[in-house]
Amino acid sequence: MTTAPASAASSDSSGSPGALVGPFAARSDAFTAFHDARHWIGDRWCDPRSRRESLDVLNPRFGRSIAKVHLGGADDVDHAVAVAAAAQRAWAEQPIRERAHVMYRLRELMVADLDELSWLVSHENGKIFPEAKAEVEKAIECIEFGCALPNLAAGNQLEVSRGVACEVAYAPLGVVAGVTPFNFPLMVPMWMLPQALVGGNAFVLKPSERVPLSSMRIAEMLAQAGLPDGVFNIVQGDRTVVEAFCDHPQVKAVGFVGSTAVAKQVYGRAAGHGKRALCLGGAKNHLIVVPDADVELTAENIVASFTGCAGQRCMAASVLVAVGEVDHILDAVATRASQLRPGIEVGPVTTAAARDRIVGYIDAAEAEGVRVLVDGRGAAADEGGYWVGPTILDGCQPSMKAACEEIFGPVLSVVRVPTLDEAISIENSNPYGNASSVYTSSGDVARRVMERVEAGMCGVNIGVPVPREPFGFGGWNDSAFGAGNITGWDGYRFWTRQRKITSKWALQRDQTWMS
Ligand code: NAD
Numbered sequence: 171m172t173t174a175p176a177s178a179a180s181s182d183s184s185g186s187p188g189a190l191v192g193p194f195a196a197r198s199d200a201f202t203a204f205h206d207a208r209h210w211i212g213d214r215w216c217d218p219r220s221r222r223e224s225l226d227v228l229n230p231r232f233g234r235s236i237a238k239v240h241l242g243g244a245d246d247v248d249h250a251v252a253v254a255a256a257a258q259r260a261w262a263e264q265p266i267r268e269r270a271h272v273m274y275r276l277r278e279l280m281v282a283d284l285d286e287l288s289w290l291v292s293h294e295n296g297k298i299f300p301e302a303k304a305e306v307e308k309a310i311e312c313i314e315f316g317c318a319l320p321n322l323a324a325g326n327q328l329e330v331s332r333g334v335a336c337e338v339a340y341a342p343l344g345v346v347a348g349v350t351p352f353n354f355p356l357m358v359p360m361w362m363l364p365q366a367l368v369g370g371n372a373f374v375l376k377p378s379e380r381v382p383l384s385s386m387r388i389a390e391m392l393a394q395a396g397l398p399d400g401v402f403n404i405v406q407g408d409r410t411v412v413e414a415f416c417d418h419p420q421v422k423a424v425g426f427v428g429s430t431a432v433a434k435q436v437y438g439r440a441a442g443h444g445k446r447a448l449c450l451g452g453a454k455n456h457l458i459v460v461p462d463a464d465v466e467l468t469a470e471n472i473v474a475s476f477t478g479c480a481g482q483r484c485m486a487a488s489v490l491v492a493v494g495e496v497d498h499i500l501d502a503v504a505t506r507a508s509q510l511r512p513g514i515e516v517g518p519v520t521t522a523a524a525r526d527r528i529v530g531y532i533d534a535a536e537a538e539g540v541r542v543l544v545d546g547r548g549a550a551a552d553e554g555g556y557w558v559g560p561t562i563l564d565g566c567q568p569s570m571k572a573a574c575e576e577i578f579g580p581v582l583s584v585v586r587v588p589t590l591d592e593a594i595s596i597e598n599s600n601p602y603g604n605a606s607s608v609y610t611s612s613g614d615v616a617r618r619v620m621e622r623v624e625a626g627m628c629g630v631n632i633g634v635p636v637p638r639e640p641f642g643f644g645g646w647n648d649s650a651f652g653a654g655n656i657t658g659w660d661g662y663r664f665w666t667r668q669r670k671i672t673s674k675w676a677l678q679r680d681q682t683w684m685s
Pocket of ligand 1: 377
């Protein structure tokens with residue numbers, strides 16, 4: 171077991187620009203400490219101005235602290251926003267190609283350090299290394315979209331009348347803010363940064379206080395990639411920081427990803443202050459399985475969907491709606507799921523409280539008469555930490571908590587119904603609307619489901635139907651507050667505003683400007 175000193179940060183908490191945190195040393199699961207998480211403001215690490223609280227950043231595999239995060243307050247938000255505002259104008263005056271070149275260089279730095287970044291994600295979040303690597307690769311894909319923006323962001327121009335031309339240009343909003351969840355420490359910030367920065371904004375990020383470390387590497391890599399001082403900043407903290415973003419008059423837009431209850435609150439508060447807001451929330455994703463589905467493909471896919479990242483994905487399968495006689499498929503799902511080993515193929519869940527909450531759902535379902543087909547309670551790995559193994563609850567009623575609330579763990583609730591119409595109506599009656607999939611070999615069944623489910627991201631024979639770039643990521647109903655998607659072109663539209671310019675140069679005195 172290797173253990174690097176937690177104080178490596180050693181940093182110079184006075185905020186001198188020289189104190190880089192540098193690469194994360196781990197190249198295995200062995201417990202490894204990292205630098206304490208501080209604010210990154212104006213290209214230097216600094217401590218909170220007045221708040222004196224810190225939290226442990228726990229590696230969920232061990233339940234041990236790998237660093238502290240020093241929580242900020244409204245005064246730190248004021249500081250970061252002032253620095254960002256001072257840097258933003260000059261950044262916006264750079265041509266879009268030059269802004270995009272920073273993304274090119276960031277991409278190269280991330281590709282070169284892919285393993286290092288993946289180990290950092292794995293240690294701070296708990297997900298197993300291959301999942302962490304997939305996260306970093308997806309983050310890189312988001313950056314590639316940012317690199318492409320100069321080729322996409324040309325506005326339209328038209329001669330709308332004799333001698334009169336209208337054109338559209340995309341202008342930055344100014345200083346904008348992003349708030350991200352614990353489950354994708356590196357990828358979710360990259361849902362926002364490329365479009366916001368290439369769009370000419372200055373950005374203030376508040377990562378989840380449970381996973382503040384990956385963002386520190388992003389900050390240093392952006393600086394290395396040539397992003398001017400103050401254009402990207404981090405304020406570490408909790409809801410105090412988020413509320414200060416919502417209330418700050420100079421923050422023009424807030425992007426948020428997290429649970430539904432908080433997404434709704436943040437949306438209301440930011441919009442109440444006249445800001446643009448896009449807040450993605452939680453999920454309860456339904457997979458509909460009909461008897462003609464391919465057994466192997468379906469079983470493999472469903473298990474990957476509900477156990478991947480220990481079920482801590484807003485796109486994870488959560489309810490399997492079994493239509494008619496599909497026991498042959500369910501048996502294959504149960505067999506595969508029971509073979510997965512916690513610690514090797516399935517990572518830990520984020521905290522002890524999360525583990526207890528997930529186990530509480532399983533206990534309650536069992537007490538209501540549900541059969542626990544695969545039981546992950548009591549799962550453990552050698553190192554300690556917070557574990558729940560893959561669990562399948564067969565025979566749930568649609569109204570049971572396990573079938574309608576977000577569990578956010580590796581638990582699949584099976585609801586059995588006789589017809590496809592009933593399956594669709596169960597999916598539709600859930601308030602969330604992130605993802606939904608159908609497993610079938612019938613084009614007709616696939617089409618009927620795809621036309622009727624209440625979800626923004628739908629799959630045919632795919633358990634995690636994430637739209638890859640350049641398609642936009644975003645759900646419906648209680649899974650998203652605000653208009654549009656957070657990635658792809660919608661993301662660029664969200665972080666910019668359209669300026670319409672109408673010009674008349676020709677001297678045509680005989681015509682009015684409308685003619
Ligand atoms: P969370 O809502 O607890 O926290 C998200 C962020 O909000 C964090 O940065 C946190 O510090 C902040 N926050 C927490 N409470 C707050 C409050 N009362 N006011 C203001 N800010 C607050 O979510 P989490 O546990 O970090 O992440 C898991 C949740 O995120 C799940 O519900 C999951 O479905 C959802 N999620 C959704 C998507 C999506 O695209 N829809 C993607 C990833 C995660």
